[in-house]
Amino acid sequence: GDKVKQSPSALSLQEGTNSALRCNFSIAATTVQWFLQNPRGSLMNLFYLVPGTKENGRLKSAFDSKESYSTLHIRDAQLEDSGTYFCAASSSGSWQLIFGSGTQLTVMP
Amino acid sequence: NAGVIQTPRHKVTGKGQEATLWCEPISGHSAVFWYRQTIVQGLEFLTYFRNQAPIDDSGMPKERFSAQMPNQSHSTLKIQSTQPQDSAVYLCASSSVSNERLFFGHGTKLSVL
Numbered sequence: 001g002d003k004v005k006q007s008p009s010a011l012s013l014q015e016g017t018n019s020a021l022r023c024n025f026s027i028a029a030t031t032v033q034w035f036l037q038n039p040r041g042s043l044m045n046l047f048y049l050v051p052g053t054k055e056n057g058r059l060k061s062a063f064d065s066k067e068s069y070s071t072l073h074i075r076d077a078q079l080e081d082s083g084t085y086f087c088a089a090s091s092s093g094s095w096q097l098i099f100g101s102g103t104q105l106t107v108m109p
Numbered sequence: 110n111a112g113v114i115q116t117p118r119h120k121v122t123g124k125g126q127e128a129t130l131w132c133e134p135i136s137g138h139s140a141v142f143w144y145r146q147t148i149v150q151g152l153e154f155l156t157y158f159r160n161q162a163p164i165d166d167s168g169m170p171k172e173r174f175s176a177q178m179p180n181q182s183h184s185t186l187k188i189q190s191t192q193p194q195d196s197a198v199y200l201c202a203s204s205s206v207s208n209e210r211l212f213f214g215h216g217t218k219l220s221v222l
Contacts, residue, residue, distance in 0.1 A: 033210065033211060035213075040215075041198060041215065041216055041218075042213070042215050042216075043200065043202075043213040043216075044213075045210055045211060045212055045213075048209065048210035048211075086152065088152075088211075095140070095157055095159075095164065095165065096154050096157070096165070096168075097142075097154070097211060098154075099151060099152040100151075101151050102151065
């Protein structure tokens with residue numbers, strides 16, 4: 001089965017609303033990274049997390065290693081937030097980042 | 110800081126031809142990764158270098174694919190006798206050490222006709 005499972009697979013939001021994306025892990029994840037892939041294909045690193053939370057502007061992410069999940073919260077969604085969000089996890093002693101299948105987010109005016 | 114630079118951005122090859130993809134990691138980054146992205150398989154790990162040494166190539170197809178890192182400023186991914194199923198976006202990424210924050214290049218879109 002999927003080692004990194006993302007939900008939902010697709011999401012549409014009205015501009016100005018809030019939402020949360022989630023990743024569940026079936027591996028013993030020790031670090032998590034969140035990326036945004038824009039429509040041109042560029043992957044931008046949003047967060048690098050050890051267990052805990054981080055916030056950057058309208059984005060906030062949390063990683064709970066004991067419960068094996070991570071979340072990405074988007075506040076006051078803007079049109080430029082549209083794209084595909086990927087989470088990726090690594091486990092202790094491994095250099096491989098295992099990616100989820102992504103959440104395709106569309107922000108509508 | 111120009112970020113991770115990949116060239117070319119697009120490459121079209123005929124079936125059976127060779128394709129070489131180039132990556133320049135962020136200066137000072139000691140870990141370099143290659144990933145492949147397709148609609149069906151998503152993002153797949155191919156290979157990993159640390160301080161120019163090959164550490165893990167477990168994701169590389171055993172035939173036709175090879176990767177090298179001859180110096181700290183560039184890595185190459187070579188695909189011999191390309192096949193249509195090799196068509197994908199090939200992404201290079203670097204980080205300061207393994208398991209640290211990963212930065213991706215824009216990718217090379219390979220189309221094998």
